[in-house]
Each structure stands twice: as C-alpha cells, then as structure tokens.
Amino acid sequence: MGKGTAQEVVLGFDLGGTRIKMGLVERSGRVHAFRSVPTGSAEGREHLLATLRQACAAAETEAAGHGLRLIGVGIGTAGFVDAEGRVAYATENLPGWTGTELRRELEAASGLPAAALNDVHAMALGEAWLGAPASLGLQNFVCVALGTGIGGCLIQGGAVFGGRDGHAGGFGHQIVMQDGGIPCGCGLSGCWESYASVNALKRLIAERMPGGFPADAARSGGADAPEAVSDGARAEDVDSGSGSPLPIDARPTDTPGSLGGIADVSDAYDPRRLFAAARAGHPAALKIVDEYASRVAVGLVNLVHTLNAGDFVIGGAIAAQGEFLLSRIAEHTERRIMPVYRGAGIRLHAASLGEQAGVVGAACALLRRV
Numbered sequence: 001m002g003k004g005t006a007q008e009v010v011l012g013f014d015l016g017g018t019r020i021k022m023g024l025v026e027r028s029g030r031v032h033a034f035r036s037v038p039t040g041s042a043e044g045r046e047h048l049l050a051t052l053r054q055a056c057a058a059a060e061t062e063a064a065g066h067g068l069r070l071i072g073v074g075i076g077t078a079g080f081v082d083a084e085g086r087v088a089y090a091t092e093n094l095p096g097w098t099g100t101e102l103r104r105e106l107e108a109a110s111g112l113p114a115a116a117l118n119d120v121h122a123m124a125l126g127e128a129w130l131g132a133p134a135s136l137g138l139q140n141f142v143c144v145a146l147g148t149g150i151g152g153c154l155i156q157g158g159a160v161f162g163g164r165d166g167h168a169g170g171f172g173h174q175i176v177m178q179d180g181g182i183p184c185g186c187g188l189s190g191c192w193e194s195y196a197s198v199n200a201l202k203r204l205i206a207e208r209m210p211g212g213f214p215a216d217a218a219r220s221g222g223a224d225a226p227e228a229v230s231d232g233a234r235a236e237d238v239d240s241g242s243g244s245p246l247p248i249d250a251r252p253t254d255t256p257g258s259l260g261g262i263a264d265v266s267d268a269y270d271p272r273r274l275f276a277a278a279r280a281g282h283p284a285a286l287k288i289v290d291e292y293a294s295r296v297a298v299g300l301v302n303l304v305h306t307l308n309a310g311d312f313v314i315g316g317a318i319a320a321q322g323e324f325l326l327s328r329i330a331e332h333t334e335r336r337i338m339p340v341y342r343g344a345g346i347r348l349h350a351a352s353l354g355e356q357a358g359v360v361g362a363a364c365a366l367l368r369r370v
C-alpha cells in the first residue's frame, strides 16, 4: 500500500509498575500489534527509556508491515505528568522516573510528535473515546481506577480536566479518616485508597476472614483469568495476555469449603475468591463485599458533593466484577448523598476497554494534537 493511502497510526504506550503495554492505534481506534512486556522498573530509568526507544524504532517498520503509516507516539505513565510531558513525580514503583522529559525523549526516539500523560488520565480518555462512556454518549464523567491504589480522572466536555498543573484526579488521597487512619504511600494517613483500593480489600478479607476463601471459589472464574486482582495491580498493570478482563458473571461450580491444597496463604485473600464465594451466596463473603462497597461509596459521595457528578466509570481489574459490585456501591452512594444531588440518579459504569484502555487513550491524546 502506498504512503498516500496507508491508514495513519499512533504508537500507544501504557507504562505501569509491572508491565508496559503497547499497540498501534488507528484514527478509528482500531488497535494493531497489541502486546505487553515487563517494565523491569528495578533496572532503572535508562533501561525503561531503552525499552521505549526500541519500540519506537521498531514501530515504523511494524506499521509498514501492516500497511500502516506511523504518525506519532502517545504514552500514559504511572506518576504525575505536567503539561510539558515531563514526569513531575513518580513513586518508588518506577525508580528514577521523576524528572524524565518523557515527551521529548519519545520525540527524539521516533522523530515524530509525541504526547505524555498520566496513565489513569489516558485510561479515562480511552474510555471517553471508545469505551463505556462513549457508547452512552457521555461527555462528562468521573473515572475511578481501583487497583493497588486509587487513580482518578475528571472528564469534562470529553477532555481531561487537569487543574492548574495537570494533576487533578488524586481522589485516592482524599482523607476519609483524620485520626488513626491507615498510613498511605503518599505520606499521609487515612486516605481513601487505604480503605477502598484492591490492596485495602485484601487487607479487609484478611481481617474479616482470617483463613481467607478457598481456591475452588475462584477457580471457576476461568483458567485464563488474569492475575491482576490478586496482584493488586492498577488498571494499567493488568497483564492477562488474553485481552479479556475478569469474567463478570463467573460463578463457582463447587461449594466453597475445600482448601484444595493452597500453597500460598496470601492467595486465600485473593479478591477473586471473595467474589466467587459471594456470588455463590457465602454469607461472610457477601458481608465483606458489602463492607468494601460501602468504603468505595464514601469516596464517591465526596466526589458527588464536590463535583455534582452523575456518572462514574469504574476501572481497574475489579471493574470486571460488573453489576454485582457496582450495584452495591451505587446503593451505598445513593443512600448517603444529599437528596439535592440525586438529580437524575447516580450511575456507575464498568470501564469496558480492559487492558487496552491506556494504550488507546495515550494514542488519543496525541491524535488530538496532530
């Protein structure tokens, strides 16, 4: 195919603490050559940049092989990214990443325009473009990613609302417990994410059900179910390799009870086991799911009161629990908000792009500039 007629594509990256996902994204949103590689963050910044440069170098040829023409690069990365595409701050999950001139590095590596933004912002943009909110025609919504921590993004008029420095969306660090709160990785304590993240849910399971839940409760969740929830991965860290999120309607076929030779006791706190048991009607599991839903709702209530938000897109691997979980969160939220904020109702939608959301969102960020 000649250059003139080739479809234009953007190389999209989604850089998380454990995996880097990438793919070639057409203007239509169609994704080619989607894959993920280990981040290898322990090897440091130069290793990370080398991985990105290598992918940039290979992308043009790869695109041509598909009859496509590469026109730019977009990246969503864990950490805070300023308007210049510089990593303003990244946690120890990406050692040395703070201060990286990410947009410029990618432009130098590719010789093409590049865009860099926060990973949850990218995910929200991807959802706004092609995901659940797009199919509902939503231009305004709040995205909440429940993972190791809690990431967030406010989409206003179809675009990311960045605030003064581009860092809006740190909902996970709204303080929900002033005294005696659980310490948070951000240095404060009592942050919402310490109560409502997937890691917090694992802790809750350990507290309420010291033996955890048996393996057969989760096994029927599908042999190809990703490890994302058990790893406490953020949305951008999901590495299923299969492209499919956790099955929404997974139901156990066995009665929970047999321990099934659990080797690692921490598996017993795998939220997938909790949800499988709850779906099977296990009373203790249902109680924990309800308590977790209530904790998630606390943060949403604050957001409703702050933003007068009506629609929430819930991402992260846990979103794949679908209505089973979301309806419970919605119920707790509705019950607590001031009546004047109820309006046409508070709606929770499960993010629908799964592991590709960040890649297409990052590509979208670049496509909006070229």
Ligand SMILES: [Zn+2]
Residues within 6 Å of the ligand: 172, 173, 184, 185, 186, 187, 188, 189, 191, 193
């Ligand atoms: Zn915090």
